[in-house]
Amino acid sequence: MVKLPEDMIIxxxxxxxxxxxxRFRCVCKSWNVEVQSCSFISKHLKNDxxxxxxxxxxxxxxxxxxxxxxxxxxxxxxxxxxLSLQNFLPQIPIRGFFHGPFDGILCIIxxxxxxxxxxxxxxxxxxxxxHSNEDCVGFGLDPVSNSYKLVLMDTPYLKTVxxxxxxxxxxxxxxxxSDSWRNIExxxxxxxxNLDSRGISGTCLNGVCYWLSTYRYTKExxxxxxxLGDEMSREIIKLPMENKYGLFLGIYNESLSLLHMxxxxxxxxxxxxxxxxxWTKQLTVGPxxxxxxxxxxxxxxxxxxxxxxxxxxxxAGYYMRENLILYDPSSTHNTKYSCVFTGxxxxxxxxxKESLVNLKGNDH
Numbered sequence: 631m632v633k634l635p636e637d638m639i640i641x642x643x644x645x646x647x648x649x650x651x652x653r654f655r656c657v658c659k660s661w662n663v664e665v666q667s668c669s670f671i672s673k674h675l676k677n678d679x680x681x682x683x684x685x686x687x688x689x690x691x692x693x694x695x696x697x698x699x700x701x702x703x704x705x706x707x708x709x710x711x712x713l714s715l716q717n718f719l720p721q722i723p724i725r726g727f728f729h730g731p732f733d734g735i736l737c738i739i740x741x742x743x744x745x746x747x748x749x750x751x752x753x754x755x756x757x758x759x760x761h762s763n764e765d766c767v768g769f770g771l772d773p774v775s776n777s778y779k780l781v782l783m784d785t786p787y788l789k790t791v792x793x794x795x796x797x798x799x800x801x802x803x804x805x806x807x808s809d810s811w812r813n814i815e816x817x818x819x820x821x822x823x824n825l826d827s828r829g830i831s832g833t834c835l836n837g838v839c840y841w842l843s844t845y846r847y848t849k850e851x852x853x854x855x856x857x858l859g860d861e862m863s864r865e866i867i868k869l870p871m872e873n874k875y876g877l878f879l880g881i882y883n884e885s886l887s888l889l890h891m892x893x894x895x896x897x898x899x900x901x902x903x904x905x906x907x908x909w910t911k912q913l914t915v916g917p918x919x920x921x922x923x924x925x926x927x928x929x930x931x932x933x934x935x936x937x938x939x940x941x942x943x944x945x946a947g948y949y950m951r952e953n954l955i956l957y958d959p960s961s962t963h964n965t966k967y968s969c970v971f972t973g974x975x976x977x978x979x980x981x982x983k984e985s986l987v988n989l990k991g992n993d994h
């Protein structure tokens with residue numbers, strides 16, 4: 631290793647898993663400093679070698695009378711090999727509703743709110759605050775203060791310790807470096823918008839968190855942005871399509887992007903990408919003839935994305951059996967579709983990236 635150029639050593643370190651990097655910090659002082667630096671942590675996050683797919687679906691017990699429960703299944707590597715499927719929940723040390731992952735960090739909401747880095751096993755319990763388990767959550771790096779911030783939105787009426795009801799701020803922001811909460815008192819989001827249940831975990835890009843939302847009175851679908859730098863909502867983003875059902879909001883090629891399926895007419899999935907404030911239709915996939923596609927579920931690597939499709943299994947019973955289909959435009963096979971998972975009632979996908987993000991909050 632001593633004969634390799636320093637920049638080549640850094641490139642090798644960037645593709646290693648977090649567990650190995652933590653061990654290699656003991657090799658020498660320069661490696662220890664490099665692995666903990668802001669630039670290295672950022673570059674490691676952008677590398678897709680350490681991504682994992684997590685699937686939330688319904689698990690049906692063998693006994694017909696047992697009540698079905700939610701199951702979190704994950705692929706331990708990016709190859710999506712079914713033989714290596716594992717239960718995701720043992721990775722989480724405390725019970726509660728979790729949101730994310732955001733940059734490798736889970737937000738766990740129970741009696742307390744905690745942040746947990748799965749890769750480094752670092753857990754941080756945040757200061758007490760009135761909240762709801764159904765809060766919409768956003769988490770990302772504020773490029774102005776260079777600190778991670780957690781956003782809770784649309785907090786309802788809550789009871790205080792004394793039992794009297796009072797309204798708390800509809801948006802509250804936690805700053806990691808200062809370990810403190812701030813109420814955004816001038817926001818009236820809870821009076822104007824409804825945040826979609828599928829968008830409880832917001833999408834964060836370049837210091838802005840985004841949620842699919844609905845105007846409360848006109849019912850029009852929109853995207854609600856919240857800027858972490860000045861902690862303001864700014865201008866609401868209109869959607870480019872008329873039929874605004876079958877939507878998924880995410881990141882494609884470092885741009886805010888939408889997957890949209892018109893299930894009643896074309897049976898196609900459109901990918902829309904926003905550049906410089908304008909929407910452009912990147913591609914259209916379909917129509918789906920052989921596959922009974924239900925809805926888009928999320929983006930994966932190199933422009934590929936997932937959709938759920940009904941499985942023609944007549945023995946499935948009341949609980950609908952579904953296939954998770956990956957569409958890969960770069961595939962060299964005869965078909966660009968592949969089934970990577972079969973389960974009951976696929977509800978949501980999570981993309982987990984291992985990260986070295988420091989939850990101590992000192993000089994991210």
